[in-house]
Amino acid sequence: MMRSRKRRTFLALAGVATTAALSSAARAQVTRTPLNNMPDVIRKLVGDKPINPGKVKLDLPPLVENGHLVPLTVSVDSPMTADAHVIAIHIFTERNPQPEMATFRLGPRAGRAQVATRVRLADTQNVVAIAQLSDGTFWSDRTHLIVTLAACLEELPA
Amino acid sequence: MANVRIDVPKTARRGDIIEIKTLAAHHMETGFRRTHLGAPIARDIITTFVCLYNGVEVFRADLYPSVSANPFIQFSTVATESGTLEFQWRGDNGFTVTETARITVA
Numbered sequence: 001m002m003r004s005r006k007r008r009t010f011l012a013l014a015g016v017a018t019t020a021a022l023s024s025a026a027r028a029q030v031t032r033t034p035l036n037n038m039p040d041v042i043r044k045l046v047g048d049k050p051i052n053p054g055k056v057k058l059d060l061p062p063l064v065e066n067g068h069l070v071p072l073t074v075s076v077d078s079p080m081t082a083d084a085h086v087i088a089i090h091i092f093t094e095r096n097p098q099p100e101m102a103t104f105r106l107g108p109r110a111g112r113a114q115v116a117t118r119v120r121l122a123d124t125q126n127v128v129a130i131a132q133l134s135d136g137t138f139w140s141d142r143t144h145l146i147v148t149l150a151a152c153l154e155e156l157p158a
Numbered sequence: 159m160a161n162v163r164i165d166v167p168k169t170a171r172r173g174d175i176i177e178i179k180t181l182a183a184h185h186m187e188t189g190f191r192r193t194h195l196g197a198p199i200a201r202d203i204i205t206t207f208v209c210l211y212n213g214v215e216v217f218r219a220d221l222y223p224s225v226s227a228n229p230f231i232q233f234s235t236v237a238t239e240s241g242t243l244e245f246q247w248r249g250d251n252g253f254t255v256t257e258t259a260r261i262t263v264a
Contacts, residue, residue: 069226093224097190101224109216109236111175116232120188120224 033123033150038092038099042130045090046138051130055139056089058129062144067121067151076113076131076139080106086113088132095125120151164245166259170237178209178217179232182247182255188223204229204249212241221249237263 042051059073076086085108091101104115113131121127124147130140161183170176182204189201201223209217216235235243240263247255 096224097188098222098224100220100222102222103220104233105218105220106233107216109211109214109238110234111236112234114234115219116230117219118226118230120226 033095033125035094036097036099038094038128041099042092042128045130045132049136049138051138051140053140056129056131056141058091058127058141058143060127060143060145062146064121064145064147066149067123067147068149070119070121070145070147071116072119072127073114073116074104074129074131074141075115076133078113078131078133080108080111080113082108083134085134086110086131087134089113089115090130090132091119092128092130093119093121093125094127095123096121101127121145121147122150123147162245162247162255162257164257164259166243166261168260169262169264172237172239172263174237175234176237176261177232177234178243179230180207180245181228181230182207183228184247184249184253186221186223186225186227186229190223202250202253204247204253206246206248207231208246208248209233209235210244210246211235212239213244237261239263 055077057075060070064070074089078086086106089104092099093101101119102117106113126142126144128140128142130138132138163181165179167176184204187199187202191199193199203223204221207219208215217233219231221229243259243261245257
């Protein structure tokens with residue numbers, strides 16, 4: 001009788017301990033760099049105009065080993081003539097400390113609306129490209145990528 | 159002081175779209191890092207890059223701390239006439255570099 005009660009208590013405690021351990025592990029896994037104010041910044045840029053999906057192609061590797069140097073290519077489907085061209089391509093990030101990544105200002109003299117650079121990524125997140133066209137419309141593309149080694153994390157204060 | 163590399167074709171046919179690659183040596187300190195004692199490290203980045211084709215601006219980039227160290231930028235322009243391409247990098251703490259390249263358009 002006594003022995004069986006002990007066993008019950010042990011099992012109950014073990015259950016509690018396991019649950020606690022699992023939930024803390026789960027929490028550790030989802031601890032993420034917080035979202036920045038990207039939606040506000042995008043809203044400020046486009047005003048009350050709609051952002052259409054399409055025309056823009058944002059190329060980033062889906063899996064990034066080193067967040068310090070991530071190749072980024074963005075291209076826009078545009079004839080790049082004096083009448084119809086891309087004015088600017090804005091790149092935004094969701095979880096870097098600052099939402100703006102880069103802005104490229106082009107014109108009909110670019111010939112082709114394609115730009116490449118290299119960026120830093122602080123965490124697994126979405127990157128957004130918004131193209132501003134000469135007719136006043138905005139087009140966008142969004143890419144999700146997984147970052148295994150984040151930029152900006154190597155120097156935590158002692 | 160500063161070291162930059164540019165890759166521009168020496169010759170092109172009129173109307174060709176030419177590919178330009180640029181690289182500037184710069185550590186692009188984000189301003190979000192801290193020393194091991196906890197003191198913030200001030201931002202020191204290149205903020206603007208401009209390309210002028212015979213004095214006319216054909217490309218401009220605004221850079222933020224999210225751009226990697228030693229910023230690489232690749233873009234294109236239409237070869238309209240022979241002349242000079244001027245590249246300017248400007249940034250925090252008075253950082254300014256200008257580089258030029260000649261192009262012959264046939």
